[in-house]
Amino acid sequence: MIDTLLALLKASDIDGWEITDTSTEGWEFYLIRHRLDQNRVRKVRHISVKVYKRLKNGTCLGSASGEMAPTLSEAEMRRQLQDLIKAASLVENRAYTLNPRAVLTGKTPEKTDPAVTSETLLELLSSLPETDSADMNSAEIFVDQVTRRFLTSEGTEVTTCAPKSMLEVVVNARRNGHEIELYRLYRFGACDREMLREDLCRALRFGPDRLTAVPTPALQAFDVVFSTADACPIYRYFIDRMNASMIVRGYSDWKIGQPVCEQGDGDPVTIQAVGVLPGSSVGGLLDPEGALSCDMPVITDSIAAHYHGSRQFRCYAEMTDGYLAQNFVVSGGHRTDDEIRSGDYLEIVEFSDFQVDTITGDIAGEIRLGYLHKGSTVSVVTGGSVSGSMRTLARDMRMSLRQVQYDCLRIPALTRLHGVTITGCENEA
Amino acid sequence: MQAPFSPYLRSIAGGMRQLMERFYQDFDDVRILCTDSVGFAARVSRQVTTLSHETMTTERGMVVRVWKNGRYSEAAFNCFDPQDPDRTYAEILPVLQAQFLLLEKTGTPTYETGHAEDTPCQLYTEMETGRLPEDEDLSALLQSLKSISQKGLSMDPHLVDVQISAQSTHVCKMFLTRNRDMRQSYVYSEGAISCVGSLNGRMEMSYQGVSGRKGPELFAALDDLLPQVVKIVQELLTSERITPGEYDIITSPEVTGLIAHEAFGHGVEMDMFVKHRALGAEYIGQRVGSDLVSMHEGALCATDVTSYAFDDEGTLAGDVTEIDHGILRTGICDALSALRLGCAPTGNGKRQNFEHKVYTRMTNTIFDSGTSTFEEMIRSIDYGFYLCGMQSGMEDPKHWGIQCIVERAYEIRNGQLTGKVMSPIVLTGYVPDLLSSISMVSRDREVFGNGGCGKGHKEWVKVADGGPYLKAKARLG
Numbered sequence: 053m054i055d056t057l058l059a060l061l062k063a064s065d066i067d068g069w070e071i072t073d074t075s076t077e078g079w080e081f082y083l084i085r086h087r088l089d090q091n092r093v094r095k096v097r098h099i100s101v102k103v104y105k106r107l108k109n110g111t112c113l114g115s116a117s118g119e120m121a122p123t124l125s126e127a128e129m130r131r132q133l134q135d136l137i138k139a140a141s142l143v144e145n146r147a148y149t150l151n152p153r154a155v156l157t158g159k160t161p162e163k164t165d166p167a168v169t170s171e172t173l174l175e176l177l178s179s180l181p182e183t184d185s186a187d188m189n190s191a192e193i194f195v196d197q198v199t200r201r202f203l204t205s206e207g208t209e210v211t212t213c214a215p216k217s218m219l220e221v222v223v224n225a226r227r228n229g230h231e232i233e234l235y236r237l238y239r240f241g242a243c244d245r246e247m248l249r250e251d252l253c254r255a256l257r258f259g260p261d262r263l264t265a266v267p268t269p270a271l272q273a274f275d276v277v278f279s280t281a282d283a284c285p286i287y288r289y290f291i292d293r294m295n296a297s298m299i300v301r302g303y304s305d306w307k308i309g310q311p312v313c314e315q316g317d318g319d320p321v322t323i324q325a326v327g328v329l330p331g332s333s334v335g336g337l338l339d340p341e342g343a344l345s346c347d348m349p350v351i352t353d354s355i356a357a358h359y360h361g362s363r364q365f366r367c368y369a370e371m372t373d374g375y376l377a378q379n380f381v382v383s384g385g386h387r388t389d390d391e392i393r394s395g396d397y398l399e400i401v402e403f404s405d406f407q408v409d410t411i412t413g414d415i416a417g418e419i420r421l422g423y424l425h426k427g428s429t430v431s432v433v434t435g436g437s438v439s440g441s442m443r444t445l446a447r448d449m450r451m452s453l454r455q456v457q458y459d460c461l462r463i464p465a466l467t468r469l470h471g472v473t474i475t476g477c478e479n480e481a
Numbered sequence: 482m483q484a485p486f487s488p489y490l491r492s493i494a495g496g497m498r499q500l501m502e503r504f505y506q507d508f509d510d511v512r513i514l515c516t517d518s519v520g521f522a523a524r525v526s527r528q529v530t531t532l533s534h535e536t537m538t539t540e541r542g543m544v545v546r547v548w549k550n551g552r553y554s555e556a557a558f559n560c561f562d563p564q565d566p567d568r569t570y571a572e573i574l575p576v577l578q579a580q581f582l583l584l585e586k587t588g589t590p591t592y593e594t595g596h597a598e599d600t601p602c603q604l605y606t607e608m609e610t611g612r613l614p615e616d617e618d619l620s621a622l623l624q625s626l627k628s629i630s631q632k633g634l635s636m637d638p639h640l641v642d643v644q645i646s647a648q649s650t651h652v653c654k655m656f657l658t659r660n661r662d663m664r665q666s667y668v669y670s671e672g673a674i675s676c677v678g679s680l681n682g683r684m685e686m687s688y689q690g691v692s693g694r695k696g697p698e699l700f701a702a703l704d705d706l707l708p709q710v711v712k713i714v715q716e717l718l719t720s721e722r723i724t725p726g727e728y729d730i731i732t733s734p735e736v737t738g739l740i741a742h743e744a745f746g747h748g749v750e751m752d753m754f755v756k757h758r759a760l761g762a763e764y765i766g767q768r769v770g771s772d773l774v775s776m777h778e779g780a781l782c783a784t785d786v787t788s789y790a791f792d793d794e795g796t797l798a799g800d801v802t803e804i805d806h807g808i809l810r811t812g813i814c815d816a817l818s819a820l821r822l823g824c825a826p827t828g829n830g831k832r833q834n835f836e837h838k839v840y841t842r843m844t845n846t847i848f849d850s851g852t853s854t855f856e857e858m859i860r861s862i863d864y865g866f867y868l869c870g871m872q873s874g875m876e877d878p879k880h881w882g883i884q885c886i887v888e889r890a891y892e893i894r895n896g897q898l899t900g901k902v903m904s905p906i907v908l909t910g911y912v913p914d915l916l917s918s919i920s921m922v923s924r925d926r927e928v929f930g931n932g933g934c935g936k937g938h939k940e941w942v943k944v945a946d947g948g949p950y951l952k953a954k955a956r957l958g
Contacts, residue, residue: 077576079576082838083589087592088591092555093555093576093577097559118535123541139534139619140532142620143530143623144530170580171583218939235938300529301526301527302641302679364529404882409905411686412684416907418875418882420880420882436956439725443682477910
């Protein structure tokens with residue numbers, strides 16, 4: 053199939069191409085309580101093709117992409133390719149250059165066995181410290197072994213293998229006939245059993261607390277501490293606004309060498325893009341477009357350092373030496389956990405869906421479980437919502453020195469935002 | 482014209498039936514879904530144009546569901562050779578057997594379930610469409626999208642970008658069992674305008690779309706949408722923050738749809754009943770809203786992006802009355818959950834694509850219309866807000882909490898819109914409280930099919946929702 057496709061591409065009137073040939077063997081197990089709802093096997097191959105065509109005397113470069121089903125006949129393949137080339141000739145984008153040939157040195161990672169990771173996860177779930185008041189409702193296990201072959205017209209030809217997994221767990225807690233649930237979704241590459249176990253045990257502890265929670269009072273402007281994966285959207289705000297696509301489109305006005313936020317009493321943010329982040333389900337030595345991935349500062353001490361993103365937009369932003377980064381490490385925090393958790397604050401450990409709008413900076417989320425620390429008292433609260441804007445909240449953001457990793461992001465374990473608006477669900481007494 | 486059924490699926494039907502018989506050597510029930518959906522996605526913005534032959538639902542592949550001794554298993558694949566079904570069988574069976582061994586080794590018991598009758602059904606549906614995505618003149622389409630984008634940019638110097646997107650998919654699915662041969666072909670399309678504006682360092686975006694079970698002819702409606710989107714961005718750029726609190730509200734049909742989706746859409750997906758994850762199971766036959774609240778769900782309820790003839794388990798499309806004058810009547814159900822609950826499936830078994838498991842999923846989720854007019858509803862409010870523009874939502878079926886992030890709120894004072902705009906708005910509350918507070922319902926209604934819906938934070942499928950204007954009380958922040 054690939055040989056035929058290559059022959060057709062080389063014989064075509066085009067100026068560049070990329071082929072991504074991805075084969076996946078997936079094992080899936082769905083559990084209701086600890087009983088098997090369904091087991092599934094996936095054995096699939098996806099071949100994506102992108103073609104480039106110079107237009108208007110080379111001042112424009114058109115491109116179009118599509119998937120070639122592995123069952124296509126040669127005649128069907130030829131017809132689809134012609135359609136793609138025709139489509140590319142309609143796309144009059146400003147000219148840019150393609151990634152040069154990349155050569156990966158070192159040994160290709162060996163395939164992992166989905167059976168091994170599946171067994172680890174099934175065993176982990178069956179050994180959780182469940183109690184009468186908190187237990188596992190259901191779980192879904194997805195274990196993929198992905199082999200990716202990447203070829204380009206510039207001479208890159210690389211094959212990589214990587215595990216990619218996902219685990220969804222729903223935890224129930226009950227008290228006096230009332231039951232609630234907590235939802236957890238983990239994405240990862242290599243399986244870190246202990247990290248998963250620790251986080252699930254934490255969820256089993258949170259559950260009963262939510263049953264005793266009282267309505268969140270209206271606090272107006274208050275400090276909020278994030279100590280779970282809900283902190284990720286906060287750092288995504290910084291990462292996305294440094295994406296060359298956002299810069300070129302005018303959605304972000306952050307300029308290299310200039311501060312990304314006003315600096316108040318908060319900690320300066322440093323973000324590094326890294327090619328390989330152990331445990332991440334994405335990334336690698338080559339980005340999805342064939343550029344070599346390496347460690348690259350994106351923001352240093354709250355100063356914009358380097359745009360990341362696709363080749364096309366990096367060219368437009370006149371910064372071709374980066375790559376389409378997927379893994380990031382956030383640092384800059386120097387405070388202990390105790391320093392972050394001092395004074396009056398609301399630590400929110402469960403949102404229904406915490407979001408940060410990358411364009412406007414607006415934050416929003418409904419509080420499902422929080423610990424309100426006021427004076428010497430701690431109340432467990434639920435309901436109400438948070439709102440505000442990172443455009444102003446970034447100024448006084450504080451971060452812990454201690455870090456944790458959530459799939460492709462390693463971030464400070466604790467993040468504290470000052471002056472978040474808390475809409476309670478009852479008036480403060 | 483009628484959307485023609487896939488020649489590829491027709492060509493593999495015989496081979497698939499042979500594969501089915503191979504699996505019958507090892508299992509007691511075998512059902513197969515095959516898909517072949519093509520389309521395009523075009524996007525034009527100030528700086529770049531993109532064109533792809535892939536959309537959210539383009540795919541070509543197969544999934545076999547097998548049953549034996551109370552256990553359900555599935556295998557998804559896409560390298561099938563109809564001349565050599567034994568090869569696929571030889572590749573898949575050992576992996577399933579390895580999984581069975583692992584389940585035995587880890588002592589994982591099975592949620593034993595029977596299998597449904599294989600009721601005979603022959604169905605061949607080629608639905609009406611204006612044009613086909615595969616035949617579309619993309620050159621003319623791109624020119625049209627560019628023209629709208631440029632026109633938008635010329636309307637206000639504060640606009641940073643006006644991005645126009647258009648995607649159209651020709652869906653073909655074939656469901657086979659020993660007694661069934663069901664085939665459907667239809668086209669759906671969706672287009673949208675995203676405007677981004679900047680003023681005094683503040684940046685805002687608005688998004689409005691059109692959708693339908695139509696071909697690319699739908700995109701002609703985008704031009705008419707443009708002035709409305711530009712106006713909204715202008716309003717957002719000078720909008721204020723709302724003072725948190727509980728207010729009288731009127732929801733636009735789009736926000737009504739978001740509430741329908743988050744409140745009693747997810748809340749009555751009956752695979753959640755099987756897992757005891759939905760409070761709704763305990764409230765069937767009980768009051769969950771005011772007398773004015775009636776809600777329907779089903780692929781037959783409206784003609785939009787997910788109005789199919791049969792679902793991904795071969796169940797014919799339905800129309801379910803979920804809430805009837807405030808009383809919760811029933812939920813929606815996929816075939817496997819129906820077996821476990823002892824009820825009939827409703828035609829809501831959907832997969833993200835052939836690679837994914839079936840879950841109970843929404844199709845068209847719609848509040849019924851009432852008798853009021855929008856003007857009467859505005860006049861009835863002393864102080865409150867008219868909520869417009871849907872951004873996102875999240876459900877909590879176990880606790881009946883709701884979160885809706887709404888784009889903007891227009892202030893109402895003494896029965897009149899004051900012109901003051903607040904944004905963004907986080908609407909939160911307890912679903913029965915919100916639905917019980919509904920005191921007026923308008924006589925018109927609209928349905929919206931842009932965007933996708935996840936189950937938890939994954940499994941994205943197309944859905945549509947909507948309804949009339951509603952007057953209610955809600956907590957806004």
